Amino acid sequence: xxxxxxxxxxxSAYTQWRGDVASGIGELRKWLQENEIGDAxxxxxxxxxxxxxxxxxxxxxxxxxxxxxKSELINAVFFAGYxxxxxPSSAGRTTMCxxxxxxxxxxxxxxRLLPIESRKTNASIxxxxxxxxxxxxxxxxxxxxxxxxxxxxxxxxxxxxxxxEAEALGFxxxxxxxxxxxxxxxxxxxxxxxxxxxxxxxxxLLEQGLVILDxxxxxxxxxxxxxxxxxxxxxxxxxxxxAADTGVTQSDLAVWREHVNAGRRQRGRIVALNKIxxxxxxxxxxxxxxxxxxxxxxxxxxxxxxDPSQVFPVSAQKGLVAKVSDDVELLERSRLVDLxxxxxxxxxxxxxxxxxxxxxxDVADIVSRSRELLNARLTxxxxxxxxxxxxxxxxxNVIEYMMRxxxxxxDEFEEGLQKYYAVRSVFSNLSNNxxxxxxxxxxxxxxxxxxxxxxxxxxxxxxxxxxxxxxxHLRGNLKKSTDEIGEISKMLDAMYKRFTVEHGLKLAAPTxxxxxRYEKEIERLEEAFNSQFNTVLTIVTTxxxxxxxxxxxxxxxxARRTFEVANRDAEQWLRAVMAPLETQVREYQLQLKRRLxxxxxxxxxxxTLEDRVRELQQAEETLVTQLGELGKLADRIxxxxxxxxxxxxxxxxxA
Numbered sequence: 001x002x003x004x005x006x007x008x009x010x011x012s013a014y015t016q017w018r019g020d021v022a023s024g025i026g027e028l029r030k031w032l033q034e035n036e037i038g039d040a041x042x043x044x045x046x047x048x049x050x051x052x053x054x055x056x057x058x059x060x061x062x063x064x065x066x067x068x069x070k071s072e073l074i075n076a077v078f079f080a081g082y083x084x085x086x087x088p089s090s091a092g093r094t095t096m097c098x099x100x101x102x103x104x105x106x107x108x109x110x111x112r113l114l115p116i117e118s119r120k121t122n123a124s125i126x127x128x129x130x131x132x133x134x135x136x137x138x139x140x141x142x143x144x145x146x147x148x149x150x151x152x153x154x155x156x157x158x159x160x161x162x163x164x165e166a167e168a169l170g171f172x173x174x175x176x177x178x179x180x181x182x183x184x185x186x187x188x189x190x191x192x193x194x195x196x197x198x199x200x201x202x203x204x205l206l207e208q209g210l211v212i213l214d215x216x217x218x219x220x221x222x223x224x225x226x227x228x229x230x231x232x233x234x235x236x237x238x239x240x241x242x243a244a245d246t247g248v249t250q251s252d253l254a255v256w257r258e259h260v261n262a263g264r265r266q267r268g269r270i271v272a273l274n275k276i277x278x279x280x281x282x283x284x285x286x287x288x289x290x291x292x293x294x295x296x297x298x299x300x301x302x303x304x305x306x307d308p309s310q311v312f313p314v315s316a317q318k319g320l321v322a323k324v325s326d327d328v329e330l331l332e333r334s335r336l337v338d339l340x341x342x343x344x345x346x347x348x349x350x351x352x353x354x355x356x357x358x359x360x361x362d363v364a365d366i367v368s369r370s371r372e373l374l375n376a377r378l379t380x381x382x383x384x385x386x387x388x389x390x391x392x393x394x395x396x397n398v399i400e401y402m403m404r405x406x407x408x409x410x411d412e413f414e415e416g417l418q419k420y421y422a423v424r425s426v427f428s429n430l431s432n433n434x435x436x437x438x439x440x441x442x443x444x445x446x447x448x449x450x451x452x453x454x455x456x457x458x459x460x461x462x463x464x465x466x467x468x469x470x471x472x473h474l475r476g477n478l479k480k481s482t483d484e485i486g487e488i489s490k491m492l493d494a495m496y497k498r499f500t501v502e503h504g505l506k507l508a509a510p511t512x513x514x515x516x517r518y519e520k521e522i523e524r525l526e527e528a529f530n531s532q533f534n535t536v537l538t539i540v541t542t543x544x545x546x547x548x549x550x551x552x553x554x555x556x557x558x559a560r561r562t563f564e565v566a567n568r569d570a571e572q573w574l575r576a577v578m579a580p581l582e583t584q585v586r587e588y589q590l591q592l593k594r595r596l597x598x599x600x601x602x603x604x605x606x607x608t609l610e611d612r613v614r615e616l617q618q619a620e621e622t623l624v625t626q627l628g629e630l631g632k633l634a635d636r637i638x639x640x641x642x643x644x645x646x647x648x649x650x651x652x653x654x655a
Contacts, residue, residue: 006337007077008205010344014058014352015208017642021359022053024637028363031633035626037373039583041575042366049362057102058351060343061213061232063260064241065251069274073241073316074214076336077343078205080323082145087152087214096156096192098125098227099214101199103206109140111151112198116191119169122553125196125226126561135198142202157193160184166191170550192216226554229528232259237268237347244275244296244313248303256304258531268350270310270342273300276335277315312339356641365511367634369580374630376584378623380591385616388598388609403596410592412502420585423495427488431574434484437477438566446473447556454552467552471526474559478515478522481566485513492577499581510577518566525555525562 029046032038064070071087079086097116113136114128128134138154141147163173166181166189173181173189181189206212213231232238240260242252260269279292293313301308312335319336321327331337387402436442453466492510529551598612 007340007344010348011058011205011208011210014348017352017640018053018056018209018355020640021356021637022050024633024640025049025053025359025363028367028633028637031629032366032370037370037626037630038366039579041572041579042369045362045366045572045576049359053355053359056355057209057211058347059211059213059235059237060347061215061235061238062241063215063232063238063255065249065255066216068241068243068246068252069316070241071214072320073239073272073274073314074212076316076320076323077340078203078212080320082148085320086145086148096158096216097194097197098216098231099155099197099199101201101203101206101212101214102210103200103202105207107200109142109202110200111138111140111154112136112200113138113154113194114196116169116193116195118195119550122550124554124557126230126557128196129198140199140201152199155194155197155199158190159193160188161191163187163189227259229525229554229558233524233528235268236351237270237343239270239272239343241272241274242300244273244293245278247296248300253303261304268346269306270312270339270346271300271304271306272316272339273297273311273313274316276313277318312342314339356643360641360643363634363637365576367630369583370630371627372580373583373587374623374627376587377591378620378627380588381616381620381623384591384595384598385613385620387595388613388616406592406596410596413588413592417585419498420495420581423491426491427578430484430488430491434481434488434570434574435567437480437484438563438570440560440563440567442477443474443560443563446470447559450552450556467526467529467555470552470555471522471529474522474563475519478519478566481570482515485515485570488574488577489513492581496581499584510580511573513570513573513577515566518562521562522559525558529555 025046029043029050032042032046062070062074072085075085075087112132114125114134115136118128118134138151140151161169163183167173169191171181171189171191173183175182181191183189203210213235215227215232238260240256242248246252248256273293273296276293279289284292297308297311297313300311304311314336315334316336318330319334322329322331322334322336447470450466450470453469454463457463457466489510489512496510
């Protein structure tokens with residue numbers, strides 16, 4: 001059953017990789033602190049990287065219509081080691097609300113349940129996670145599979161409600177049952193008891209940062225905008241489950257187009273064609289069964305407009321039985337291992353690449369800045385050493401001349417500082433303008449205006465116009481931000497060049513900053529809203545205001561989060577582009593002061609020339625050693641990251 005442990009082993013390897021990278025970054029941070037290299041901004045950036053690596057999560061979302069075997073597949077892939085089903089997987093609707101399975105160190109095993117009545121407010125699930133009192137907490141006994149089953153069955157609890165109550169909670173009602181919940185003979189409908197569930201479960205994979213998102217069917221997804229706008233788009237892999245006995249139904253296709261394949265997702269989509277064991281029955285030969293499965297895979301791929309290699313025929317039920325009973329032959333026939341291999345090769349490398357690229361860019365910049373500082377110190381020290389060496393055997397007149405020369409350089413630099421302080425003032429004004437465009441106060445005001453316009457709208461056109469204006473405002477503010485960033489970049493570039501030419505400072509061009517990622521996120525939100533808006537109108541027109549307004553509240557929360565990230569990133573960028581100039585200005589000032597003091601002491605005969613030369617030579621050796629140590633630390637992180645390097649090419653960090 002070695003292959004059955006493949007996903008766990010790959011996940012463990014990813015966790016180890018992440019730990020090695022964090023260890024290397026921690027060593028770099030400690031070394032910079034001990035050697036008084038860098039600045040507070042670099043230290044904050046490294047701490048942020050360490051926090052990000054420690055809190056890193058890999059989210060796998062399972063999406064399917066009802067009775068496709070989704071819960072059984074989760075059991076087979078992740079929980080077979082318990083020797084039984086953990087998630088309820090009986091026939092019918094077992095997943096009635098979105099459920100997150102996770103583990104956070106320091107937490108207790110428990111189930112957090114958000115009552116469905118919370119939908120009557122405009123608060124999103126993300127917001128409500130900040131308020132534990134809004135959730136019902138149930139202890140989770142992990143001592144046996146049976147107790148786990150009983151506890152987790154609570155997630156699927158339901159109650160009967162009137163049509164009016166169900167509609168008020170955002171559930172679409174349809175007499176045919178095609179586009180909503182069908183009322184029973186008494187005019188009642190079955191609705192979930194809970195809006196959202198979070199299961200804190202100390203599973204080995206969950207402990208390493210895996211988060212499993214188990215979603216309900218189309219009607220439930222449509223009624224919970226946060227799934228569309230946040231949870232599903234943020235998943236690193238989406239596993240879409242179909243059933244071989246039903247093929248791709250209209251509701252399956254609607255889920256795929258509206259929620260799985262939306263938002264221009266390019267990677268991380270995997271389709272599982274479940275219940276292939278139903279094709280095993282009867283007198284058909286193995287070859288005939290293979291042809292039938294191949295035909296269904298081709299049909300599914302054609303309907304979903306994807307490559308057949310993305311479709312994995314499996315039997316979750318037989319795969320679970322095979323793992324529990326250690327039946328190698330049955331496991332192979334279930335084809336579950338092929339799906340697990342796809343998860344390993346699709347999810348983990350993609351996530352690793354994202355983490356690696358993000359981490360490498362920040363570390364490379366900090367290493368580069370640190371190397372620039374050390375080289376600047378070394379250049380200044382060697383110039384000073386050369387000056388003092390040239391004074392050997394010279395008379396007092398030469399020493400006086402050298403002292404006047406250093407004083408003159410100091411005076412020139414002080415004049416240059418006045419320009420620097422003027423630039424700082426302009427920089428501060430432009431930065432304030434930037435934060436004005438990205439500010440949350442303006443966003444809050446626009447959100448309020450849009451909300452009021454939607455409440456006043458009598459028709460769907462008014463709703464659409466209100467939302468259109470909202471997104472136009474967001475895009476306009478991002479455009480203004482881009483213009484301010486351009487002005488800041490031009491000003492800093494000129495200042496960098498001036499200090500490089502006039503004073504010989506070793507300054508690389510300031511790093512660029514783009515608002516493209518935030519623009520793309522706002523574009524995604526707008527597309528998702530438009531798609532959902534049209535869906536709402538087709539599902540139910542009488543409650544379009546309620547549903548659309550609830551969707552808007554979720555959009556507003558996501559927009560605020562996007563602008564919060566933009567604010568944080570802009571602040572970090574502004575600090576990062578000023579830090580090298582500020583550091584080198586301070587360093588140059590210090591070097592000039594030391595040069596002047598050295599020549600002055602020699603002139604006054606309070607210090608011998610040879611003693612000072614020896615001090616500088618020792619300092620030179622220290623700096624050379626530090627440069628070597630920095631290179632080794634950079635190599636250590638580079639190796640941990642596993643960055644691809646062309647043969648013979650130098651390391652990006654150690655260059």
